[in-house]
Amino acid sequence: VIKLLIPDMPTADEVLPFLRRIDANRQYVNGGPLVAEFERVLRNATCAPTVTVANATLGLELVLKALDFSATSTGLDDLPRVLVPSVTYVASALAIVNAGCIPILADVDAHTWKLEPSMARSIAMTQRIDAVMPVAAFGSPVDLAEWVGFSKETGIPVVIDAAGALTEQDCGGSPNVHVVFSLHATKFWGCGEGGAVACGSQDMADRIRGLACFAGPGATNAKMSEYHAAVGLADALRLAAKHERVMRVYDAYLEALNDDHRLVFQDEPTRGNYTLFPVLLPAGYYAARVADEMLKHGIECRQWYQPFLHERPSLDGIANMIRPMVVADGLSDCLLGLPFHTSLTAADIAQVCARLSACLA
Ligand SMILES: Cc1ncc(COP(=O)(O)O)c(C=O)c1O
Numbered sequence: 269v270i271k272l273l274i275p276d277m278p279t280a281d282e283v284l285p286f287l288r289r290i291d292a293n294r295q296y297v298n299g300g301p302l303v304a305e306f307e308r309v310l311r312n313a314t315c316a317p318t319v320t321v322a323n324a325t326l327g328l329e330l331v332l333k334a335l336d337f338s339a340t341s342t343g344l345d346d347l348p349r350v351l352v353p354s355v356t357y358v359a360s361a362l363a364i365v366n367a368g369c370i371p372i373l374a375d376v377d378a379h380t381w382k383l384e385p386s387m388a389r390s391i392a393m394t395q396r397i398d399a400v401m402p403v404a405a406f407g408s409p410v411d412l413a414e415w416v417g418f419s420k421e422t423g424i425p426v427v428i429d430a431a432g433a434l435t436e437q438d439c440g441g442s443p444n445v446h447v448v449f450s451l452h453a454t455k456f457w458g459c460g461e462g463g464a465v466a467c468g469s470q471d472m473a474d475r476i477r478g479l480a481c482f483a484g485p486g487a488t489n490a491k492m493s494e495y496h497a498a499v500g501l502a503d504a505l506r507l508a509a510k511h512e513r514v515m516r517v518y519d520a521y522l523e524a525l526n527d528d529h530r531l532v533f534q535d536e537p538t539r540g541n542y543t544l545f546p547v548l549l550p551a552g553y554y555a556a557r558v559a560d561e562m563l564k565h566g567i568e569c570r571q572w573y574q575p576f577l578h579e580r581p582s583l584d585g586i587a588n589m590i591r592p593m594v595v596a597d598g599l600s601d602c603l604l605g606l607p608f609h610t611s612l613t614a615a616d617i618a619q620v621c622a623r624l625s626a627c628l629a
Pocket of ligand 1: 323325356357403429432450452463
């Protein structure tokens, strides 16, 4: 079977020197030296005040809780309204709901498959929006400068869900724009389970650190342990080599599929650190059927994020939807995630592409 995704994580031997440091320090939790060092390394990568958390879902929730909506929303019957694209993983919506806000679901742009600032601007002109959560869909970064411009112009805070885009998504530029990353094992840079919040200001970073450690209204326990930091630090040393491996797979796919002009790929990654490979099939070819056919031939595919938020029964009556969802509906039918990981061989990729061509013949 050709697996959909095999994480490229550090081996036990690679993590061992960091675990030995934990043995020596005898500090395991609550902001020990490895977490502090990992946050310094992350801060160098994000160029923004960065706080580690237990996962990205909690990171998103805590940023929303740390925002002050009192000027626009009274709470209770008048909850803060957070605009989010339907094309995202359910975690984005869960974070919004768990922060006591209402998800307002929007369609995405036909070219980028993301919520764009121009779309958010039009929506915010016709209804109250208290915050926007753009999503770096499938790991492809959003345009930071444009979102900073949106926030400056409208005064609306922006919380970028860049769960799958650490090392791809730029951060900073405004005290009103915050970026949340996942360090899940399936991401380009992982620590097993974890997240990082790159904050627009030191004040926001301090608030997130407090909320993640039982301090203040809405607080919880979302701290990262020394063990997770050990894995994240070990993985940091492998990113350059991992990048080479990812690009080898990415380039092999493009070379094999580029001749089929009916297929549409997502924007080029800015730095090439992709973790997924979604392909838009021609209209009339349903991704669910093609995935079944591929599996019959031993190839695992996935309709990533699906069902999209506007199709999730669990959000009925909880989320507000801005219809129509023309682009999201089209992606829902025809977007297929092909196997993508650094253990794929050239022969595997050739087999996947040949089978896909046969499905589309
Ligand atoms: C877009 C998006 N948001 C949020 C998350 C949640 O991340 P985590 O598993 O770290 O909570 C994911 C997970 O893959 C995701 O893809």
